[in-house]
Amino acid sequence: MTNNPKNCPFCSFTDRVIKDNASAYTILSNPRKVPGHFLVIPKRHTEKPWELTAKEIQDVFKLIFFIEKSIIGKLGSGCDIRQNYRPFIEQDDVKMNHVHFHVIPRNKNDYIYSVSEKFEVDLFAELDDLEHQEVAKLLDTKEASKE
Secondary structure (H helix, E strand, C coil): CECCCCCCHHHCCCCCCCEECCCEEEEECCCCCCCCCEEEEECECCCCHHHCCHHHHHHHHHHHHHHHHHHECCCECEEEEECCCCCCCCCCCCCCCCCCEEEEEECCCCHHHHHCHHHHHHHCCCCCHHHHHHHHHCCCHHHHHCC
16 A cells, blocks of 8 residues: 555555455455445545545546445345545544545345434434525635635
8 A cells, every 4th residue: 555654554454455456445344334344445545535536536436336236136235335534533443544435235224224324314404595505605616716
């Protein structure tokens, strides 16, 4: 792996790699949420997803799509793809300061649903026009370039 910070476990994996390409590799997550929970990890150490190159993004998604096609119908009838950017949480055994993508097999009413997602309905709120306008402004490139 390249640019190997001493405190980054993802920069030193070699024996657990299941498949790789020029810019990324995949391993089974440990700890995992469900059997077949994969991680797709860029080989170059970066903490911010927007710092990935176009080639790295392409290689990451080639592996994600390969895993999805391989596990659908075998480990799950669907799949969640997740990337978290949470610099406000310290690195530990679960949270790594190295961009990575979770590929998680899913089924209706599976373990993840039973312990957490069945409660999510209470988290959702209706989007009102003011919130839509204010948040959409954050993506306005004309406004953002003034900052």
